[in-house]
Amino acid sequence: MSALRSVVVGTGSALPRQLVTNRDLEARVETNDEWIQQRTGIRQRYIAGEGETTVSLGEAAARRALDAAGLVPADIDLIILATATPDNTFPASAVQVQRQLGIAHGFAFDIQAVCSGFVYALTTADLYLKNGMARRALVIGAETFSRILDWSDRTTCVLFGDGAGAVILEAQEVVGQGSAGDRGILVSKLRADGSHCEKLYVDGGPSSTGTVGHLRMEGREVFKHAVGMITDVVEDSFAALSIGAEDIDWFVPHQANRRIIDASAKKLGIAPEKVVITVGDHGNTSAASIPLALDTAVRDGRILRGDLVLLEAMGGGFTWGAVVVRW
Ligand code: UT7
Numbered sequence: 630m631s632a633l634r635s636v637v638v639g640t641g642s643a644l645p646r647q648l649v650t651n652r653d654l655e656a657r658v659e660t661n662d663e664w665i666q667q668r669t670g671i672r673q674r675y676i677a678g679e680g681e682t683t684v685s686l687g688e689a690a691a692r693r694a695l696d697a698a699g700l701v702p703a704d705i706d707l708i709i710l711a712t713a714t715p716d717n718t719f720p721a722s723a724v725q726v727q728r729q730l731g732i733a734h735g736f737a738f739d740i741q742a743v744c745s746g747f748v749y750a751l752t753t754a755d756l757y758l759k760n761g762m763a764r765r766a767l768v769i770g771a772e773t774f775s776r777i778l779d780w781s782d783r784t785t786c787v788l789f790g791d792g793a794g795a796v797i798l799e800a801q802e803v804v805g806q807g808s809a810g811d812r813g814i815l816v817s818k819l820r821a822d823g824s825h826c827e828k829l830y831v832d833g834g835p836s837s838t839g840t841v842g843h844l845r846m847e848g849r850e851v852f853k854h855a856v857g858m859i860t861d862v863v864e865d866s867f868a869a870l871s872i873g874a875e876d877i878d879w880f881v882p883h884q885a886n887r888r889i890i891d892a893s894a895k896k897l898g899i900a901p902e903k904v905v906i907t908v909g910d911h912g913n914t915s916a917a918s919i920p921l922a923l924d925t926a927v928r929d930g931r932i933l934r935g936d937l938v939l940l941e942a943m944g945g946g947f948t949w950g951a952v953v954v955r956w
Contacts, residue, residue, distance in 0.1 A: 631802045631803060631804055631805065632759070632802070632803055632805070632806050632807055633758060633759045633761065633800045633801065633802060633803070634759070634800070634801055634802075634803050634807055634811055634812065634813030634814065635754065635755040635758040635759060635766070635798040635799070635800060635813050635814045636798065636799050636800075636801045636812045636813040637796050637797070637798060637812075637813075637954060637956060638698040638700070638765075638797050638798070638799045639694045639695065639696070639697035639698025639699075639700065639796065639797040640693075640694050640697055640794070640795065640796050640797075640920065640923050640924040640927045640928075641689075641690045641691060641692065641693025641694030641695070641696070641697055641794070641795045641796075641924055642690050642693065642792065642793060642794040642795070642917075642920060642921045642924035642925070643686045643687075643689035643690040643693065643792065643793045643794075644675040644686075644791070644792045644793075644911060644921075645675040645676055645677040645678060645681045645686065645791050645792070646675075646678055646681070647675060647676045647677070647678045648673055648674075648675055649673065649674055649675070649676050649790075650662075650672065650673045651665045651666065651671070651672060651673065651787070654786070654787050657780060657786070658780075658781065658782075658783035658786060658787070659783055660783045660787055665787050666909075668886075668888070669787075669788060669886045669887060669888070669908070669912075670886065670887025670888070670890075670906070670908050670909050671787070671788065671887075671908055671909055671912045671913075672909045672910065673909075673910065673911070673912070674789065674790025674791075674911055674912030674914075675790050675791055675792060675911055676775045676790065676791055677773045677775055677776070677791040681773070681791070682716045682773060683712050683714050683715055683716050683722050683771045683772060683773050683793070684716045684722050684725040684726055684729065684771070685729075686771050686772075686773070686791065686792060686793035686917075687710055687712075687722060687726045687769045687771030687793045687795070688726050688729045688730065689793065690769060690771065690793040690794050690795040690917075690920070690924075691708075691726060691730060691767055691769055691795045692730075693795070693924075694767065694795040694796060694797050694924075695767075695797065697797075697927075698797045698799075700765070700797065702730040702731055702732050703731075703732065703734075704765050705730070705732055705735065705765050705766070705767045705797070706734060706735030706736075706763045706764055706765060706766075707735055707736060707737070707754060707757055707758075707762075707763035707765070707766040707767070708723045708724075708726060708727050708732070708735070708736075708737035708738075708766070708767045708768075708769070709723060709737070709738060709739075709740055709750040709753055709754050709766065709767075709768050709769070710722045710723035710726060710737075710738075710739050710740070710750070710769040710770075710771060711739070711740045711741075711742065711746025711747050711749060711750040711768075711769065711770045711771075711916035712739060712741070712746065712770070712771050712772055712915075712916055713741055713743045713746065713772065713774075713777075713831075713915055713916065713945070714772050714773045714774055714776060714777055714915075715739060718835050721737065721738050721739040722739055722771065723737035723738050723739050723769070724737045724738075726767075726769065735763060736763075740753060742821075742916075742944070742946065742948040743829070743915060743916070743944040743945035743946060743948060744883050744885060744913070744915045744916065744918070744942050744943065744944025744945065744948075745819075745883070745916075745942040745943060745944050745946070745948040745949055745950050746770055746915065746916030746942075746944075747768070747770035747794070747916045747917070747918075747919045747920055747940075747942065748817070748819065748883075748919065748940060748941070748942045748950040748951065748952055749819060749948070749950060750768050750769075750770065750916070751768050751796070751798070751814070751817070751940070751952055752814075752817035752819055752950065752952060754766035754768045754798050755798065755814045755817060758798055758799075758800040759800070761800070763800070764799065764800050765797060765798065765799050765800070766797070766798045767795060767796075767797055768795065768796050768797075768798060768920075769793060769794070769795040769920070770793065770794050770795075770914075770915075770916035770917040770918070770919065770920045770921075771792075771793035771794075771916070771917055772791060772792065772793070772914050772915045772916055772917045773791045774789040774790065774791060774844065774913075774914070774915055775789070775790070775791050776841070777831055777841060777842065777843055777844050778843065778844055779843040779844065779845075782843075784846070784848060785844055785845070785846050785848075788848075788885075788886075788912060788913050789844070789912055789913045789914070789915070790911045790912030790913065790914050791914065791917075792911055792914040792917045792918075792921050793917050793920075793921075794917050794918075794919070794920020794921040794922075794923065794924050795920055795924075796920055796923065798814075801813065809870055809872065809937075809955065810955070811955060812934070812935070812955045812956065813954065813955060814952060814953075814954050815870055815953045815954065815955055816866050816869045816870055816952070816953050817866075817950065817951070817952045817953075818862045818865045818866050818869070818950055818951050818952075819862075819948075819949075819950040820858070820862055820948070820949050820950060821946050821947065821948045821949075822946070822947050823946060825850075825854065825946065825947040826945075826946065827847075828846070828847045828850045828851055828854075828947070829844075829845075829846045829847070829851050829944065829945040829946075829947070830844075830845055830846075830945060831843065831844055831845070832845050851947075852886070852888075852889065854943075854947060855885070855886075855889045855893075855943050856889060856892045856893050856896060858943050858947065858949045859882070859889075859893045859941050859943050859949065859951075860893055860896045860897055862941065862949055862950055862951045863893075863897055863939065863941055863951045864897070865951070866939070866951045866952075866953050867953075870953060872937075872953075873898075874897050874898040874899045875898075876937055877899060877903060877937050877938075877939045877953075878903065878932075878936035878937045878938065879903055879904075879905055879926060879931065879932050879936055879937075879938045879939070880894060880897075880899045880903050880904045880905065880938075880939045880941075881905045881919055881922050881923050881926065881932075881938060881939065881940050882894075882904070882905075882919075882922075882940070882941050882942070883918050883919055883941065883942035883943060883944065884906070884907055884908035884911070884912075884913060884914070884918035884919075884921070884922055885908065885913045885918070885943075885944075886908065886913070887906065887908055887909070890904060890906055890908070891904075893941070899939075905922045905923075905925065905926045905931065905932075906922075907921060907922040907925050915944065918942075919940050919942060923938075923940075932956055933956065934956055935955065935956060936955075936956045937953065937954075937955055937956075938953070938954045938955075938956050939951065939952075939953050940952045940953075940954065
């Protein structure tokens with residue numbers, strides 16, 4: 630008797646060419662480097678230029694993840710791409726990445742859960758793999774939020790950036806039902822509460838205005854809910870595994886705001902040196918932020934095989950969720 634586990638076998642990421650510092654933004658809106666750094670921890674972000682899109686960034690991240698895993702595109706039979714900024718309303722950005730990679734088998738689709746998109750996508754891929762419907766999944770978070778920002782609104786335009794990250798999950802057998810010591814995704818908890826829709830949204834869309842629209846956010850309201858929602862869903866995940874914060878080797882949160890990350894880690898009792906923080910380097914990249922941070926910590930040698938890694942995200946909807954992975 631054996632079961633299947635979804636094991637991470639490779640990570641990759643990609644950022645646009647153009648670097649925009651806080652000082653660069655001082656020329657665009659009434660803001661300053663000190664305010665942005667103190668309130669958010671953000672120093673800089675990357676903004677997509679001509680020819681750079683959600684699909685091109687997603688493809689670049691995917692190719693790096695394939696290289697890291699020692700795999701070729703033909704090895705992939707499921708692609709899930711999390712984005713709130715697709716190249717087109719349809720077809721899905723996932724099938725466009727599939728075409729760019731030269732894959733014509735398996736299946737591919739997008740997931741839209743805004744900043745929680747990567748956690749939702751990883752959980753969805755895990756279910757397909759455990760169920761035997763696919764053997765290797767490419768899970769991508771890719772965004773070009775710069776294209777839905779109101780560049781005259783200082784309360785939002787300084788916060789976001791563009792980028793992509795990807796992981797490859799492979800279904801591997803474990804003995805019996807497996808244990809928390811076996812590699813792979815151990816638990817996922819997802820949540821949504823649409824009563825908060827108007828606190829973080831885009832004021833356009835194909836069926837309402839027929840336009841793309843711009844991001845609108847009541848930042849203070851989002852902030853107020855973030856830490857409680859994050860810690861609740863993480864504590865549920867810990868309870869499901871009968872573990873505590875001390876068992877976690879690395880905490881890789883959604884990178885929205887340094888203050889939210891620090892407050893969540895503190896409330897959960899996770900030591901600061903176990904927290905991977907990249908928001909300063911690329912701002913809030915929505916669904917791309919967790920895989921970007923993961924890839925950073927894998928490539929610089931922090932996250933190692935066998936480590937217990939906690940991921941969490943919270944964003945528009947509200948949607949939120951957590952995943953615990955034995956690396
Ligand atoms: O990805 C998931 C979703 N997003 C988030 O998690 C974001 C959640 N929210 C936040 O991170 C924070 O609420 C912000 C970073 C957006 C704002 O920080 P805050 O400490 O909540 O500031 P605030 O909105 O209360 O604004 C404080 C002051 C205001 O001035 P007054 O009314 O006190 O005179 C703002 O007008 O800061 C002003 N302000 C700015 N000043 C300089 C707002 N934006 C800026 C700016 N530069 N860019």
